[in-house]
Amino acid sequence: MSSLIIVSGVLVSVLIASLLNLLSPAKLFMIGAATLMLSGVLSTQQALGGFANAGIFTIAALYVVVAGLRESGATLLIRRYLVGQPSSPGQLVNRILPVTSMLSAVVNNTPVVAMFTSLTQSMSKRFNIQLSHVLLPISYASILGGLCTLIGTSTNLVVDDLMRDALGHGFSLFELSWVGVPLTILGLVYLKYATPLLMPQRHGTREQFEETREYLVEMQVAGNSELVGKDLKSAGLRNLPGLFLVEIIRNEHPITAIDTNTMIEAHDLLVFAGNPDSVFELQNIHGLSLSNQQRFKLNAHHTERRLFEVVLSQSNPMVGSTLKKSRFRHQYNAVVLSISRQGQRLSGKPGELELQAGDTLLIEAQKGFLFRYRYSRDFLLVSKLNNGLQVDSSKAGVTLGIFVTMIVASGSGVLPIFHSALLAAAAMLVCRCISFEDAGKSIDYQVLIVIACAFALGQGVQVSGLAETLSGGLLQYATTPLLALVAIYFSTQLLTEMITNNAAAIIMFPVALSTASSLDTNVAPFAVAVMVAASASFITPTGYQTNLMVMGPGGYKYLDYVKLGLPLSTLVAIVSLTLIPMVWGF
Template sequence: MIEFYFVSITMILMLVGLLFEMERPEVILASTLMIFMVTGIVTPTEAMSGFSNEGMLTIALLFIVAGTIQKSGLVDRALQQLLKGASSNHHIMAKLLPPISLLSAFVNNTPIVMAATPMVKKWCEDKGISPSKFLIPLSYATILGGTITLIGTSTNLVVHGLLLEYGHKGFSFFQLSAVGIPITLLGLGYLIFFSSALLPDRNVSSIIESEALREFTGEVLVTRDFPYLNRTVKEAKLRSLKGVYLVSILREGETIAPVSSATILHKDDLLLFTGDISTITELQRMKGLELQSSSGSHFPEDHRLVEAVVTHHSSLLFKKIKETDFRSQHQAAVIAVHRQHDRLKAKIGDIVLKPGDVLLMIAGDEFSKKKRSADFYSITLLEEQLITPMQMKKGWLSIALLAIMIGLVTFGVLTMFTAMAITTLLLFLFKFVSPGEVKSLIQWHVLLMIACSFGIGLALTNSGVATSIAQFLMALSSPLGLFAVLLSVYILTNIFTEIMTNSAAAVLMFPIVVQVAKTMQIDLLPLAIIVAIAASSSFMTPIGYQTNLIVYGAGGYRFKDFIKVGFPLTLIVMVVTVVIVRFFWF
């Protein structure tokens, strides 16, 4: 009984921590698992069981396969073609959303949304319309498409791995399509024809244009009275200014950028600063520096303003910007932070970052060349990279290889794990991907959360909490019939997934539905299908799914926008899923 209450209280605290974003999700889940292991609720073997689960390992391999296709540039090129020729809101939605949903059935949806978001924003800027009309539907379309196949989302593979662990057969490759295709078609219909009326017409003006640079740039002239003439920037104490960042020096018509600490200052140098320009007046107190009017016209060509969204698993979370060593880590400087569409007025260095914050950064060439950071999702369209014929060839061959393996899985020749292992091995042998690239392709934080969730799920089972929750669900719903039981399973899973990540929600719900199946003496498979679909269907908050978080800041959305547009879609998906499962599997 003590174990029961201990696990219950610990789980409540874990959910509160996730809901209020007190720490990164993987840290909260790992800490919870550690508590359960130290207190003996789960054995060390049980705590580590998630790290060897077939579903989790398959996800790791799939990250490599999907990442290889993504880096070939074929996905980016396809998105660019889809955006060409679109003339109206409904036209672009009808043209863009169905192919993206289909693509998401086979490729991880996070990089798809990361690639599409800046393209859609740029298209909207060129057409003079609001990106807020398109970005939530873009995220939702990829979520819906992910429910169609076994590899469409990590959630499906996690539930598949759990079924195998509990001695069941697991999902076939297209088994979820019986539910995934209908909810995707109906969901797309809702998004294309009805979501526009519910979405805000919120113009998120481009801050890349030169006129907008006035707000973020200030120019200072070095005169003959400056005491640090012919001395370095570091000696002049211009490297560690609060709120502003020295971007470049204009000297006799030539631009010096980037500016190093060892750069020598000369008379008549024009210093360009960027950041919180309200603090630049402090420079006027320094003898020999004269503040000039700024139009942003002297902004160096090899530097640009970039927007990015802070991720749920970022190492920057819950730290002051000045404590993160941001400039050296990312070759960029933060000059503004927006949260829920509002610009934070505090000094840049003192701002404590949270998931979903939009960073406005000044970045040079090295930022574009740097591999995509795990700390944030870039939502600014960087310079298009030339896709070589060799890259395209590798991309098409990778797709062909994946298609062959999917065929072998579909006809039962190979298991999903074996197929992905062979595919990954061949990609290495053909040198389509190098061992050094694997580190950046695998989303380690996702794997850690999933692996920890398995141990936490066993704690629910060992302590009797899973049985208690199952009995409570049965007491409420079983008198109303099987349909009510299925509906209650869907609703509870969906609540979990809006609080935590989708895969973690599925793992925590699984021991509960195992108990429900045993009590009612029904097949576990249809309940597992409901858990997989409900855990993926995070539409009402920006924090439940990574793609929602990406578009959250990019579209200038508020929390209520997701509720307003996502609630009808949640009802559609819930009703269709439960009805199909009820009459197709029972």
């Protein structure tokens, strides 16, 4: 009984902390797993067993494979041939959504959504496309595509691995297609016709950031200015109301790494961001005047600086703090020019605004910023505002060959997905489709830690008897296999909106297993229900990573996810709960 109370307390604590966003998911689940181990509920081997799980290594290998596809230009090649050159907005949408689902069925959906988000942004003006009518459907299309195969999402792999541990057998690569493909087709039809009706026209961050040029001003320091020889603090330039010093241009070279001790020299150009009305206050300073050549523009090309759009992830350590307190400038060697949240560009000084997950930042940084932080877990999306990234596609054919071989080998049953993924990742490295450094950076270690620690919580649910207790309570009301399947599905869906989808699946699987055992029915339909419900997160921006990724670029508000996602979630639930018993049977 004591172990049951401990496990229940840990789960409730993790849920509450997740909802309040007190700590990152990785930290929360590590604390939860450690608590179960130190309290004696789990042995050391049970608590740490998730780190030796084959599913963890399969997911890590697939991260490398997907990164190889992206780095070699293979994904761009696929996009070019499948999307082509559409001639109208309708044609563009008709091509992008199915291609997004197709790619997401076999590769991680995060880079797919990032790729099509950038593509849609770049083509929006050409085709007069409302980004709010396209970007969220792209995220939803990627989620639906991930339901079609075993490697479509990490959740599918995790549940399959749990099935193999419990019963000695799992699912084949394309077995889930019996449910995933009909869901995807119906979902895409819904998105095509419902989005224009339910989704209002929103201004994305790029439209908002275009207005930022009105807030940038360049001031010239005269040789006899009272500021010459003073540092920024003593000159009174660090706490100006409504203004923020972005950088100093000295002898045609920008200085972005400035602090309160930076000295001002004669003929410096001081670049400020903020309210234009505050410029009059600057002109009251002796020897400081408005530059006749306002060269600092958002569309200006400079040999050393670039403008980037980044979306903050939930795991970014600066979430909940301000740019000033978190020392964003020194951490990333970049300057924030503007911040957008829930479809609105925030007013005030960027350095004093408290950051939230999903915030979209317009930053100025050195041209190497994209290469340094494109794999960073701090950002969901990093894209350059001007020109797209040029990729060397000389290895694209080799990479595609390796990838197709992996799919054929695992799909035909010649090799398990674990072995084929590891061999494909190794082949990517040997053939130099991706460097060892980029391969290491491409692995999302935060996700792997959450999954490994969630295995410990799942073990706790099982060994403490909590799974039997919950299934017993469930069976008091759901007395038939179909009703039990419905209860498992919606319980998993509710849980996945509160915590990560992988953790929800791992915690609910023991309950599903116990329920199937009590009813003396096939476990497979319950396992598939857990897979679908854990991934089918459409109602909130935080339920799935790609939903949060498109929030800023599309200018979405929380209510937009409910308006478009709730009917889709209902459609997916009805179709899934109808097809699952028909395909696998009780």
